Amino acid sequence: xxxxxxxxxxxxxxxxxxxxxxxxxxxxxxxxxxxxxxxxxxxxxxxxxxxxxxxxxxxxxxxxxxxxxxxxxxxxxxxxxxxxxxxxxxxxxxxxxxxxxxxxxxxxxxxxxxxxxxxxxxxxxxxxxxxxxxxxxxxxxxxxxxxxxxxxxxxxxxxxxxxxxxxxxxxxxxxxxxxxxxxxxxxxxxxxxxxxxxxxxxxxxxxxxxxxxxxxxxxxxxxxxxxxxxxxxxxxxxxxxxxxxxxxxxxxxxxxxxxxxxxxxxxxxxxxxxxxxxxxxxxxxxxxxxxxxxxxxxxxxxxxxxxxxxxxxxxxxxxxxxxxxxxxxxxxxxxxxxxxxxxxxxxxxxxxxxxxxxxxxxxxxxxxxxxxxxxxxxxxxxxxxxxxxxxxxxxxxxxxxxxxxxxxxxxxxxxxxxxxxxxxxxxxxxxxxxxxxxxxxxxxxxxxxxxxxxxxxxxxxxxxxxxxxxxxxxxxxxxxxxxxx
Ligand code: UD1
Ligand code: MG
Numbered sequence: 118x119x120x121x122x123x124x125x126x127x128x129x130x131x132x133x134x135x136x137x138x139x140x141x142x143x144x145x146x147x148x149x150x151x152x153x154x155x156x157x158x159x160x161x162x163x164x165x166x167x168x169x170x171x172x173x174x175x176x177x178x179x180x181x182x183x184x185x186x187x188x189x190x191x192x193x194x195x196x197x198x199x200x201x202x203x204x205x206x207x208x209x210x211x212x213x214x215x216x217x218x219x220x221x222x223x224x225x226x227x228x229x230x231x232x233x234x235x236x237x238x239x240x241x242x243x244x245x246x247x248x249x250x251x252x253x254x255x256x257x258x259x260x261x262x263x264x265x266x267x268x269x270x271x272x273x274x275x276x277x278x279x280x281x282x283x284x285x286x287x288x289x290x291x292x293x294x295x296x297x298x299x300x301x302x303x304x305x306x307x308x309x310x311x312x313x314x315x316x317x318x319x320x321x322x323x324x325x326x327x328x329x330x331x332x333x334x335x336x337x338x339x340x341x342x343x344x345x346x347x348x349x350x351x352x353x354x355x356x357x358x359x360x361x362x363x364x365x366x367x368x369x370x371x372x373x374x375x376x377x378x379x380x381x382x383x384x385x386x387x388x389x390x391x392x393x394x395x396x397x398x399x400x401x402x403x404x405x406x407x408x409x410x411x412x413x414x415x416x417x418x419x420x421x422x423x424x425x426x427x428x429x430x431x432x433x434x435x436x437x438x439x440x441x442x443x444x445x446x447x448x449x450x451x452x453x454x455x456x457x458x459x460x461x462x463x464x465x466x467x468x469x470x471x472x473x474x475x476x477x478x479x480x481x482x483x484x485x486x487x488x489x490x491x492x493x494x495x496x497x498x499x500x501x502x503x504x505x506x507x508x509x510x511x512x513x514x515x516x517x518x519x520x521x522x523x524x525x526x527x528x529x530x531x532x533x534x535x536x537x538x539x540x541x542x543x544x545x546x547x548x549x550x551x552x553x554x555x556x557x558x559x560x561x562x563x564x565x566x567x568x569x570x571x572x573x574x575x576x577x578x579x580x581x582x583x584x585x586x587x588x589x590x591x592x593x594x595x596x597x598x599x600x601x602x
Pocket of ligand 1: 129130131132133172174200202203204205206207208209228229230265266267268279281295296297298323324325326352
């Protein structure tokens with residue numbers, strides 16, 4: 118392996134990206150839950166180079182902080198170099214070298230808008246560059262339709278120049294081997310050649326591609342490595358290409374999950390972000406999206422129709438038709454269908470949140486069940502308790518949020534209202550329809566509301582002529598009288 122202590126990688130991200138038609142800088146658009154620039158920097162960092170530099174320019178007030186965030190994620194230094202005006206790729210590389218005035222090792226240049234490029238491919242460019250003692254090595258690719266790309270001009274097998282589409286002679290336009298935009302350079306020769314660039318070309322820009330012919334004319338070795346899979350080098354310039362790259366990346370991530378022992382029933386409708394971890398014998402049903410730092414432990418079953426962001430799902434849990442984020446689901450828990458889980462929720466082992474339940478900042482103990490039609494917010498519930506159907510944790514008084522604390526082995530009746538702040542002790546029961554305003558001691562049965570009163574004959578007297586009154590009259594007439602007995 119070539120020595121990466123003498124390697125600098127520059128990632129170019131100064132361009133305007135006008136075809137995105139976006140207020141957001143092009144390389145900050147995301148696929149697989151990570152920005153395009155994030156993908157490029159992650160791939161570059163995969164080589165563990167001594168120096169990693171992001172070249173920013175257009176909308177740098179957005180891009181520079183994004184680079185800082187990515188550096189924190191990578192837990193390494195990423196230098197930010199500013200290209201004041203976008204005078205071409207040669208000018209961008211010169212800007213990228215500015216923070217490294219004394220560096221003369223190998224310089225690899227990649228782009229912030231090629232998110233599918235794998236570290237292994239950059240590594241093989243680096244290895245070939247070092248092994249062949251080249252001054253310049255370009256990563257080329259062979260395309261059926263080379264339109265728009267710089268053409269690799271060869272003399273026999275030797276690479277002599279890269280000619281841009283706009284500057285190419287008709288016979289050069291027929292060349293199908295093109296420049297991917299990724300290069301390895303000898304640092305000293307690169308610096309020297311950058312000083313010789315001119316903008317005497319169709320676009321009036323300084324082309325990094327001209328370094329190749331300058332180096333060759335000075336008697337240095339130049340070479341090309343043909344990328345085995347050109348789809349890795351697909352650039353993102355507009356939203357159509359963004360979606361295509363997003364799908365290609367997703368195919369990779371979903372395939373990795375399957376190779377890791379997860380069953381993905383329908384890869385085409387399953388979306389998994391690059392920071393998601395998935396165990397073995399996991400089953401993922403159709404229309405499932407897993408984003409952020411979500412993790413799915415061994416044997417869990419997720420979906421269909423489930424979107425989880427930053428969710429930790431325990432082993433053997435079932436999560437069906439759920440929308441959840443920033444929460445923890447314990448081992449063997451059952452969630453769904455139609456459950457909404459909001460931040461700060463923790464469902465204990467073997468716990469349950471059932472149909473039409475919304476939970477927020479609720480810590481639910483082992484084996485506790487909230488099975489039906491309930492809002493549980495700002496609550497702590499102990500172990501093996503059961504919350505009756507259609508209950509509400511009334512946490513908001515219109516100004517402040519308050520907490521409800523419920524013990525273990527509690528049984529609350531259907532339609533119980535917990536008016537927070539309130540505490541219900543271990544083993545307590547509540548009757549159906551109870552409004553709990555005051556604390557309930559352990560082991561008590563709490564009921565509220567008056568004794569039930571039936572006002573006989575009210576409907577026939579007060580609502581005569583209605584269907585209800587007719588039904589009541591018919592029911593009265595059908596009742597057996599003493600005469601019938
Ligand atoms: C460039 C190459 C071309 C290659 C193609 C691959 C040159 C002259 N041409 O063409 O041979 O086939 O990429 O996609 O290099 N950038 C800056 N500052 C600038 C100009 C560009 O940072 O002043 C960045 C862009 O943000 C982008 C990259 O450099 O990430 C390439 O620039 P772009 O304008 O897309 O070059 P192409 O014309 O596509
Ligand atoms: Mg381009």
